[in-house]
Amino acid sequence: MIAKKIAKKADVADSFTRLGTYISAAPEAGEKLDRFWIGNCNAGETLDDLPAALAEIEAVRQKKPKVKDKTYHLVVSFRDSDRDKLTDAALKDIANSFVTALGFEGHQYVAGTHINTDNFHMHVGINKVHPQTHRVLTPFRDFKILERVSREMERKYGLAVDRGMSDRDLTQAPGLSPAAKDHEARTWEVSFQRWLTDNRATLLPEIQQAGTWQDLHETLARHRVQIKPQGAGMVFASDDGQTMKASAFDRSCSKAALEKRLGAYQPRQELAPKGPALNTETVLPPPGLSAQPTPPPGKGYRPRPLDRTTGTPRLWRHYRQRQRAVRRSGGLDRALRTWASFILVEAYSDPLAAVVLLAHREALTILLPSSDPFHRPARISEASLAALRVWRNATPWQQTTARPAWAEKSRLGSAGVKVDDLGNLIVPFRSSQGRAQGRIEGVLLVAKDGSTLTIGPVSRDSLHLIDPGRTLQERSSSQRAAPKAPVLVTADYPSAVALAQATGAAVAVARCEADLSAVAAALSARYHAKATVITRKQGTGLALPSTLAPAELRSRCARAVEDKAMLLWDSSQRPAGRDNPVLAAQGVQSYGCREDDTGSLLVPLRTLSGRLEGVAMLRPGEAPSQTVNLARGPLVAMIDPLRELGTDRPVLLAQDYPTAAALHRATRLPVLAVQDPADWQATAEAVKSKWPNASLVIAMDDTRSNREQAQAAGLPLVAPVTPSGRRVSYADLTQPKTAEVLRDTLADATKDAVWQAWRSGHAPDRTDHPVMAVGTLRRGVRISDDGKILVPLRNGHQRLSGVLVVSADGEPLHTVTGQPTPEKAGKGAAPAPQPLTHVVGGWEKKGSTGPVVVARSLAEAVTLHRETTATVILTTGRPEDLAKALHDRGRPVLLAGKDLAIPQTKGFDAPDAKQKAALRKALTALTLPMRQGRGTVLGRGM
Structure with a gap:
């Protein structure tokens, strides 16, 4: 779910009636109205009541005639796969949640959902004038409110999660504003702000060397950039009206910093009259102005495609030529308003435009990617299906029935691919050499029966890369001394997804078995990577059968991907028993631990999703040591044999494994032993975020650090107390005879009703x-x-x-x-x-x-x-x-x-x-x- 505010254009008058009519009519091509309702209006709630409701809203707005912007227009986009989950009640609840969170509770609004060829979305038009108080509300920093409510609604209704500004992807340009992202999403062209950011190393020294305002104007003009006041600050502006805050570009470019260095702001002064000046004397600039002429057009910021693929230059030239022709004729062609609209129309008649279409759609998903890199593949738009049908009918398919059908894998995710109208996977292949690195050369269609079809000039070393953890990065020659990043190479896309899910490592897909060595060499040259080829037959690389379970697959590949935690965990298969020296000394039992030949206890450290990413080794009389992979999020030792994590049961946070085992024995609650006892606050925040309904209790010693962290996290810290009232350490209460002391200590915090009732009585x-x-x-x-x-x-x-x-x-x-x-007997009922x-x-x-x-x-x-x-x-x-x-x-x-x-x-x-x-x-x-x-x-x- 993505929610964004549609800002009012400066040259368009504010009209709620026009917006309400737009929402109810869905006038865009290919778009139609799905559902419609009205909120907080006495006129009614249905589409038939719209004329009366608009009249009522306009009457309220007349109370504030001097306010020019009295409308808040919100658009909420959903995944097409979530459409069936969104009932009428759910959509109304989502709309009301946004209205209330923005502060518009009680304000009149109209809402409607539209269906078009691209996505399922909802418009909400809100009257900013309250019908009773007549106060005009303008939310402050509303983008954060929209993001927060989006995440809440996704959790509430089980919708697909879309990242927001708080978890921005690393591939975004630093500081890219919502306006710049909207521009790129709407036009598929590089925004002015992205161009400034990409050329910061060149622009900033020239800006800092300018001695006067006129020097600064001339310097920026050479790059087709202007600087001018806006509001209380300064902005950089392009010829087409895009802007970027100067202070966001660099603090030295803020208005205060520039005026301190150059004096009060002065607008640019022309050095010579416009047009050619033949046979005239040279005009000298006024004192203090630079005589350097402005370079001819062609340098600096100019619109260009957001992503370049095979065929992009030819299509871009054709697009620009048609734009110029339309401007000369004075006509209007809606298909030429943006590069995006041009590509969508061209895909019907030009098959090569479909490759560009797929590439740009992928670029948009990079800007706002899904939080789950293995979500179900999304369907491409209707605009590109015509070209794909031409390719499928005109090109022979390659029969590879030995390859497993991807549709049979129930947990197969998309990992960056699309799916067409027949259910074929569309896997993009990118170039790995020269100036074309990263550009899509073509696509591979994978049918449900395993047959494949290659579209476009895919070279031998082209590849499709699955790297959710972004472990591969291009390295300069000075960085080649660093350890090589592991990457697996296979010629089977379903196997590649399974390998990525099991190992968490980068996996590259080659076009066919014959290209494996070429792809491995390209990865080694580009990323300085350690490539391991995965094959089905014994010979070159690592031979793996296609029937391996994920756990076995990860174990087989552990050495190849340098999975240190899995290698240590697999080094011993013997479960730890009560006679283990560490467990016997502490008086606790094993919950999924192992022991090696020396009697050391191996404790698995997992992410909150349950993935093994570390192993803690405990030896008798020694400090514990840890072997940990580079994991996302904190690691914990989980003790939850009843599988109650994620329910409304309380969750205990313990300082180490022995105390966690003792706490579970005393309370029978899920317990998480933190990886770092000195800094557990991040773990607590992650637990609250993952299981918001669970009551988290910090069962740790009463130390200053623990008190400060508990206070910062807003969580109760429960320290152990003996029956005499003396505070002790949890490490002293691991023996079985102290179980009642632990249970009594935690009874109030965990709401242990049984122990509280028993404790309320006395021995008779x-x-x-x-x-x-x-x-x-x-x-x-x-x-x-x-x-x-x-x-x-x-x-x-x-x-x-x-x-x-x-x-x-x-x-x-x-x-x-x-x-x-106990619930009534029936399907889904909890056991008695x-x-x-x-x-x-x-x-x-x-x-x-x-x-x-x-x-x-x-x-x-x-x-x-x-x-x-x-x-x-x-x-x-x-x-x-x-x-x-x-x-x-x-x-x-x-x-x-x-x-x-x-x-x-x-x-x-x-x-x-x-x-x-x-x-x-x-x-x-x-x-x-x-x-x-x-x-x-x-x-x-x-």
Whole structure:
């Protein structure tokens, strides 16, 4: 999604009615109205209400007759692939979000979506005059607001992400303004600002050598450049009206700096009258002016194509000749207004223009590239399909059925290619030699069945380069001593995409197998690169089968691309166990770690997307060492066995792997161990950006640096505290016995409802409740301040995972589990939480084989526990399911109320003598172990 403001032209009067009519009529060629609505107008919301709404808006605008610009025109462009996702409700929400963020909440506006041959876009025309207050609002720095809202809407509706100004691509000219980018996107011609920037090394010394304003004017005139005041500053201007702020070109060219050096601004003075002056005496310039004449036209800034490809010079000459002819005749040809419109029209009749068309479309994607270099290929415009159809029908295809069909690869991305109307990939090939370096020589069409068609004069060393990380850069002779950048070379485009995705390295595609060596030599000469040829058969280069999984593919190519992290990770395949010296000393377990032959622990360091880019090596008694690739973004050691990253669960940030493992054992939350404990703020910001809905908690020691970083990031810093209230280091709390200390420390920050409920009670004594006379029960539960009984519920690993709250008279009130409420069964429903249990009288000993009684309530369990020494269990699930599960494990099980009759009592009241005798008789018949001589003791206090 790309949102931009359409600025009002100085020579065009402001008319909201004209804009509203334009939005509703979609008058451009090939364009049609898709959807339309009106906002904040009493006249209505539909297209039929437009005349009345425009009259209402114009009436409001009459309240500010002196304001010349009362309209804000916004255009939001979407990817064609996202059109199906954008429902009416979504489009209205997107429009309202932009209107509100710009400060126009309550302002009247009209909005409509247009469909044309190029893209799907939305126009929003906003009345800047508020209908009630009549104040005129002009947003400040609105381009940042538009970018922020665009990113928010992309995340909200799952749309394709387009980069904005905050993540500008490195291939852009430095400081290229939105106006210059709009000019290039509209005309496909090099902007005046780009030309100034590219020629800065030549222009700046001449500007700085000028001694007077007239010298400066004459110097710039030699380059067809003017300098003049504008607003509070100065601008450089071209003959066609394009401008660039002088201070943006260089600080020494600001108005203050120039007037300090040259005095107050003076306009340029002509040295001689215009036109030829034959047989006249030489006119001397006034004192202080330069007598150097202005050079003839032809030097300096002149319009030229943004990108040069095969056939561009001929087409450009034809374009300029037709422009001059139209100007002489005084006619008007809309196809000649810009180079872009000319190419679009010519592509219908001139097949060579389609190559130029593809090249310029690629140049635009370079200016505003996608954040994902492997997004699905975009379709080319209808204007170029006619030329492609001619080529496809007139040129024989080359049958290469041995090549795998790219359509069968479900995750194949485009990596800079297009797709035509038949689904053929259009892969551009660029020259690698001479002055034509980087220019498109031709394209390769790859059909779904693997057959190919070459269009254009593609030379042997031409290539298609996939380099999302921009690892290849041209080097001068003085830079050749630096290490060579690795690059892989293959003749199969699908394999090239798979290699780039798996390795992250640059991959070059040759036209055919016979050209592999020529392409490798060209890469070595141009980039001083270390090229490795990838083939299918044993012989030259690295032979790889086409059936390798991405992980295996990366491992096979690790040495060729100098993937240090993967080489170290693959050096040992043995998983680290509890007997590892490092893990045993810290008392933690391994979460995806490995160990080498020396017992060193290998901890994988990954990007937040999960890609392995580093390995930390921990040795007993030594400081950790790291082997890290050049990665984008911070690296972390991820501990998330339940795969909860990206959900609304809290995420902990830890200072190293041992403390991260201990924190996960205590909290069962996802934990990220940072790569650099001294500078973790960047990692925190990246986590917040990737998972905005997750609650991030900084679980690190209470140091000055950590406090400052937490305050700067606006995140809670939770330092460990012992039960006595003394602050300690997390490094001292990695042993299993300290798990409850860690959980108690983080309970409030992580909103651990189970631990908070359990912590709210206290260990009971006999006087807290009559049932506490049963000593084993007293040691297993807690009593809240209001007299309720808190019964701990544990999972299969004996972890406290829930609390059953029972009233003083034995009635169950509610259960705190911290688990989501089970959804109704159906497709996509989350699995039901595992049932929890409570063993009355404490935990069972490991390896117990005695009889088990499954009770239905705590009161029933207390009654049974009084009379028998057998294990009595409560469950949050169905008692029948627990009985069956225990029976399947070979334990003798009795289900209360079914296999064993229990007398009905009120709450925790002990059964009377008759009921007790019947119960003991039933227990004896079932050969359960009985308690002896305790009747009088149990009766006391009840």
